[in-house]
Amino acid sequence: MPKISRNEDCKCGSSKKYKLCCLRNDEKSKNISVFSEFSSIPDPRDNRGKQYKLIDLLVMVIYGILNGYDDFDNMADFLKQNQSYFKNLLLIKKTPSHDCLSDLFAVINPGKFMEVFVKWIASIVELKTGTIISIDGKAVKSARDKINDGNTPYILSAFMSEIGISIGQVAVEKKSNEIKAIPDLLNILDIRGCYVTIDAIGTQKQ
Numbered sequence: 001m002p003k004i005s006r007n008e009d010c011k012c013g014s015s016k017k018y019k020l021c022c023l024r025n026d027e028k029s030k031n032i033s034v035f036s037e038f039s040s041i042p043d044p045r046d047n048r049g050k051q052y053k054l055i056d057l058l059v060m061v062i063y064g065i066l067n068g069y070d071d072f073d074n075m076a077d078f079l080k081q082n083q084s085y086f087k088n089l090l091l092i093k094k095t096p097s098h099d100c101l102s103d104l105f106a107v108i109n110p111g112k113f114m115e116v117f118v119k120w121i122a123s124i125v126e127l128k129t130g131t132i133i134s135i136d137g138k139a140v141k142s143a144r145d146k147i148n149d150g151n152t153p154y155i156l157s158a159f160m161s162e163i164g165i166s167i168g169q170v171a172v173e174k175k176s177n178e179i180k181a182i183p184d185l186l187n188i189l190d191i192r193g194c195y196v197t198i199d200a201i202g203t204q205k206q
């Protein structure tokens with residue numbers, strides 16, 4: 001994007017000066033590395049009643065995932081506890097509820113989101129030879145939401161043990177189990193030279 005003077009008319013067509021319109025959002029996108037990566041995810045939501053930009057919600061979900069939260073109830077609590085930080089970071093009035101996050105992931109493609117997430121993680125975290133990746137699944141008992149038709153979802157996560165962050169997650173399909181989800185998770189990660197630990201359920205020949 002060509003450089004714009006603070007006092008020029010904003011290029012978005014609002015008829016406002018740039019400093020009173022899109023300047024802060026442009027500065028925000030420069031300061032947060034995920035903006036360029038995750039802007040490729042299309043927004044399928046209805047324009048009516050939107051309270052948050054898609055990229056702002058995705059940034060908050062990414063923070064939640066990196067901090068080890070697998071369900072929207074706990075993720076929303078985490079965001080609320082750090083509300084002042086996110087209000088300053090993203091220029092929002094308040095952090096979203098678990099329903100808002102659940103509604104979002106009921107309509108976007110979670111596979112596309114995780115594909116971009118893993119690509120972004122790979123660009124900032126180097127998986128060195130000998131790195132330990134821990135694969136673990138759990139029932140998210142507090143997340144009976146619209147995505148799962150009221151059923152308890154199961155999430156399979158890959159944690160980089162050295163720094164304690166999740167580097168990838170996949171949902172275990174209904175009427176299935178971790179055995180089928182393990183290859184799906186491993187296929188989106190670059191595990192060359194790494195040690196992978198897993199529960200006994202993963203000791204399958206395939």
